Amino acid sequence: MTDSQALNEQTVIDYIKQTSVFSHIFDGNDDLKSQQIAEGNVNLLFRVSSEHDPIHKSVIVKQALPYAWRYPDFKMPLDRSRIEYEVLTIEGRYCPQQVPEIYHFDEEKHILIIEDLNQHLVMREGLMKQIRYPLVANHIGTFMARTLFYTSDLYLSSGEKKAMVPKFINPVLCKVQEDLVFTQPYMDHPNNRWSKLLEPQVRQIHQDDDLRSEIFELKELYMTHAQALIHNDLHTGSIMLNEHETKVVDPEFAFFGPIAHDIGSYIANLALSYASQEFHARDETVRKEYRLWLAQLVKDTWRVFENEFLTLWENEGNDDWPSPSFRKKYIQQLLQETLGFGAAEMLRRLIGMAHVHDFWTIDNEEIRAISESIGINIAVNWLKNRRKVFSIDEAVEMMLESKSSYPFI
Amino acid sequence: MTDSQALNEQTVIDYIKQTSVFSHIFDGNDDLKSQQIAEGNVNLLFRVSSEHDPIHKSVIVKQALPYAWRYPDFKMPLDRSRIEYEVLTIEGRYCPQQVPEIYHFDEEKHILIIEDLNQHLVMREGLMKQIRYPLVANHIGTFMARTLFYTSDLYLSSGEKKAMVPKFINPVLCKVQEDLVFTQPYMDHPNNRWSKLLEPQVRQIHQDDDLRSEIFELKELYMTHAQALIHNDLHTGSIMLNEHETKVVDPEFAFFGPIAHDIGSYIANLALSYASQEFHARDETVRKEYRLWLAQLVKDTWRVFENEFLTLWENEGNDDWPSPSFRKKYIQQLLQETLGFGAAEMLRRLIGMAHVHDFWTIDNEEIRAISESIGINIAVNWLKNRRKVFSIDEAVEMMLESKSSYPFI
Structure with missing residues (x-):
């Protein structure tokens, strides 16, 4: 992937609208707001939620870049997002209660959309x-x-x-x-x-x-x-x-x-x-x-x-x-x-x-x-x-x- | 591979003539004799040697079939011949004295031609x-x-x-x-x-x-x-x-x-x-x-x-x-x-x-x-x-x- 594919607070909303998450989680309501989350050192993280119900209608978008987000000199394999997706899937099969729900995975852009644990x-x-x-x-x-x-x-x-x-x-x-x-x-x-x-x-x-x-x-x-x-x-x-x-x-x-x-x-x-x-x-x-x-x-x-x-x-x-x-x-x-x-x-x-x-x-x-x-x-x-x-x-x-x-x- | 590609005492000689082993080991001399060796349970084995110098001009031809040669009901992966070839190569790199010389490897037909240890x-x-x-x-x-x-x-x-x-x-x-x-x-x-x-x-x-x-x-x-x-x-x-x-x-x-x-x-x-x-x-x-x-x-x-x-x-x-x-x-x-x-x-x-x-x-x-x-x-x-x-x-x-x-x- 190229750097130009890295999401930002605007493009992450455009991205979500192209996925099934838009209808499945947000009922197709065009009132999304987004916020980059500066926690973690490794991945780009956004919270995208509905203006009218930000608690219940909210997701986390996680994008892997070819380097650590906070330390761009530190190269990291993009494949980690595939591993994360597959492991969440396996864990979810055997212990669904303890694993966040996966809404969407984009292997090409290394984007994972999961449940927002905003009550945790x-x-x-x-x-x-x-x-x-x-x-x-x-x-x-x-x-x-x-x-x-x-x-x-x-x-x-x-x-x-x-x-x-x-x-x-x-x-x-x-x-x-x-x-x-x-x-x-x-x-x-x-x-x-x-x-x-x-x-x-x-x-x-x-x-x-x-x-x-x-x-x-x-x-x-x-x-x-x-x-x-x-x-x-x-x-x-x-x-x-x-x-x-x-x-x-x-x-x-x-x-x-x-x-x-x-x-x-x-x-x-x-x-x-x-x-x-x-x-x-x-x-x-x-x-x-x-x-x-x-x-x-x-x-x-x-x-x-x-x-x-x-x-x-x-x-x-x-x-x-x-x-x-x-x-x-x-x-x-x-x-x-x-x-x-x-x-x-x-x-x-x-x-x-x-x-x-x-x-x-x-x-x-x-x-x-x-x-x-x-x-x-x-x-x-x-x-x-x-x-x-x-x-x-x-x-x-x-x-x-x-x-x-x-x-x- | 199909069974029809399995070598026999005649085709093994024809096969060798098409490889560099023919000139390299046998100097291109057309006096080859072959013999199937019934040792081992797993692979087809032949000794091919020169009529005029069977001690010094002799090779072992080893072919993997998709089953154990002696027990055809026992299916075996053809990939084992690639593994054998690669491991012999690695062993040969680090301890050449204790490893037979490899003359030829055919990944498609799963044929390995190696040194004949006929003095051992x-x-x-x-x-x-x-x-x-x-x-x-x-x-x-x-x-x-x-x-x-x-x-x-x-x-x-x-x-x-x-x-x-x-x-x-x-x-x-x-x-x-x-x-x-x-x-x-x-x-x-x-x-x-x-x-x-x-x-x-x-x-x-x-x-x-x-x-x-x-x-x-x-x-x-x-x-x-x-x-x-x-x-x-x-x-x-x-x-x-x-x-x-x-x-x-x-x-x-x-x-x-x-x-x-x-x-x-x-x-x-x-x-x-x-x-x-x-x-x-x-x-x-x-x-x-x-x-x-x-x-x-x-x-x-x-x-x-x-x-x-x-x-x-x-x-x-x-x-x-x-x-x-x-x-x-x-x-x-x-x-x-x-x-x-x-x-x-x-x-x-x-x-x-x-x-x-x-x-x-x-x-x-x-x-x-x-x-x-x-x-x-x-x-x-x-x-x-x-x-x-x-x-x-x-x-x-x-x-x-x-x-x-x-x-x-």
């Missing part, structure tokens, strides 16, 4: 406000179990799986994660950033070759272990929700990778929120109680995942794995790898390039250092001791016991 | 005659290290590797191995065969769900762990050698899989030979000494592999894995997985469908039962205790200590 909040922001979502453990546990089980060798036939894998080889976006999650944070690299006050703790991590080796073991799994079609960017910023509904968005990073990477990323971001409550929940009682709610959320999410995954395996699994011991070990290994991938996600958010809102909004340097140090300690604990963990309760116990190393004595 | 013996047969090959540890250790290192993420860039993987997705031939190696031998299946005298030992294996679980862990790795371009059928029947030269043939099963599967398959077949010497080396002293030679061969092969692999990694590895601890753990894990995959290969040759010459040539049922029982015990020992093994010497010790369970008391 980004989960990360909700957690920063100590909102409790009663259904989210169920929703995300189920989403992970279903999308991961149905695209694994436990459900698909050997041939079906092997036919799917090459459609989702995603070299550029995978390379971003290989570098930013599994490599740069563990060496001197100009992309890395961390709180100055944590210098001694970060230096210790950089000098710890056993820790780096643990991370590289996970990196090797990430690069080679084509276990299921994973979302590959499943953090609390990719989840939009409210009290009743939870939707997982933005699967353009998807590829066949290790199942535990999705679970780990999600749980890591709950643990990051846990650590950052040092600042966000200023009242001590509120903080303590919300942290316990987050701890319970980690446990509940895992339990829902495990139960749903094992139930699906029992009822709909193929005939290729007839062994009760194997099922037990498979789940055990998923738990241990989840803690490993979770640790990698936490560390890269704390000492790598891509930090998260939970921490960068903390303007008090001391409190930020304390929060981040708690996060680092949870991560290092999970990373180094994961092979001794046999239940999610033990993992959460490790989280609850982790303190800040700052101020250093 | 199939390694399995050589071992059955207690021949000692002074260079084979070096040759095969080097072959494995080089072909596996140069196609792994330790050498290739992330993007290069991801571009190669889909070219070698090999669903039909992988499925053969998934079924015959990792599934059927561990359940009641009509394909399985075993010596009647070993019934109690085989029944025990079938009832052992922990053992089945260990096998399924390896199967999961086999199906998902795209570590390097592996040969995937690297046993002593795929190796042609003499005192000076060693050549690895028949890579049509190749795909991106676990490195340890190649090493394990090869070492397993040395251990099978070790067990079968109960019959083949009738003289007790000869047997004892040849078994020690085989044990040493296992050790030497691993050491050559490990040294060469680590040297390549040090000198030519990419910059993605800068951690001494990781290298050490990587090799340790390869060793443990090698014993696992080795055990799976041994068991499937003893209680599955595809038995090997080493045992089926034993006409004395008692001696065959003793030999096979030794093999089963080596395999079960490796399979169940591999995570406690940290050196090849320990693994070989386990082999030397394994006795026959037959006669059962």
Whole structure:
């Protein structure tokens, strides 16, 4: 595509009028307004809605350009919009409640039109406000179990799986994660950033070759272990929700990778929120109680995942794995790898390039250092001791016991 | 292709005359003779040689049909000949000494013309005659290290590797191995065969769900762990050698899989030979000494592999894995997985469908039962205790200590 095909606030309306979305969503009413949304770094995003009913008649238009929208020097494959479309379709087949509705896909112009989740909040922001979502453990546990089980060798036939894998080889976006999650944070690299006050703790991590080796073991799994079609960017910023509904968005990073990477990323971001409550929940009682709610959320999410995954395996699994011991070990290994991938996600958010809102909004340097140090300690604990963990309760116990190393004595 | 394109002893000569092989190998001399070779189950095979110099002027013509040559009901993908050609080319680039020369490839007719290894013996047969090959540890250790290192993420860039993987997705031939190696031998299946005298030992294996679980862990790795371009059928029947030269043939099963599967398959077949010497080396002293030679061969092969692999990694590895601890753990894990995959290969040759010459040539049922029982015990020992093994010497010790369970008391 050429740059001239990039949509703007006017042409996006003209574009919609040429699609079935115009009659299907807007009843052909010519009162559309549009607004570019400056969230996200990668794609052009617009909200197009009806003047007379902007809540119910509204869509999101997402266009992939051959580069990252916010960083034009960063080239990106246009194919990511096809991957996003196909993954949303697959996820929607197996877990429609947790996936936004797709209205339109234009493979030539790399435009995807989907449901506007304008009654939903980004989960990360909700957690920063100590909102409790009663259904989210169920929703995300189920989403992970279903999308991961149905695209694994436990459900698909050997041939079906092997036919799917090459459609989702995603070299550029995978390379971003290989570098930013599994490599740069563990060496001197100009992309890395961390709180100055944590210098001694970060230096210790950089000098710890056993820790780096643990991370590289996970990196090797990430690069080679084509276990299921994973979302590959499943953090609390990719989840939009409210009290009743939870939707997982933005699967353009998807590829066949290790199942535990999705679970780990999600749980890591709950643990990051846990650590950052040092600042966000200023009242001590509120903080303590919300942290316990987050701890319970980690446990509940895992339990829902495990139960749903094992139930699906029992009822709909193929005939290729007839062994009760194997099922037990498979789940055990998923738990241990989840803690490993979770640790990698936490560390890269704390000492790598891509930090998260939970921490960068903390303007008090001391409190930020304390929060981040708690996060680092949870991560290092999970990373180094994961092979001794046999239940999610033990993992959460490790989280609850982790303190800040700052101020250093 | 149609069946009418299948070569026969006459048309294969006509075919050669139309290729550059005729001038290049045969100097355009019209004194060719041909002979169909009835070895192998899968492809049409011919030897075409010059009447006046059949030793030096001779080629092998290999044609893939859309089914297994010996079992026409068994459909097979024609694409396997393209895979064989490309893998021979890649192997030849990195380890030319251990790969037959390619003279010609016809993608349309699925015909490959390669060097005739008429001065070489199939390694399995050589071992059955207690021949000692002074260079084979070096040759095969080097072959494995080089072909596996140069196609792994330790050498290739992330993007290069991801571009190669889909070219070698090999669903039909992988499925053969998934079924015959990792599934059927561990359940009641009509394909399985075993010596009647070993019934109690085989029944025990079938009832052992922990053992089945260990096998399924390896199967999961086999199906998902795209570590390097592996040969995937690297046993002593795929190796042609003499005192000076060693050549690895028949890579049509190749795909991106676990490195340890190649090493394990090869070492397993040395251990099978070790067990079968109960019959083949009738003289007790000869047997004892040849078994020690085989044990040493296992050790030497691993050491050559490990040294060469680590040297390549040090000198030519990419910059993605800068951690001494990781290298050490990587090799340790390869060793443990090698014993696992080795055990799976041994068991499937003893209680599955595809038995090997080493045992089926034993006409004395008692001696065959003793030999096979030794093999089963080596395999079960490796399979169940591999995570406690940290050196090849320990693994070989386990082999030397394994006795026959037959006669059962």
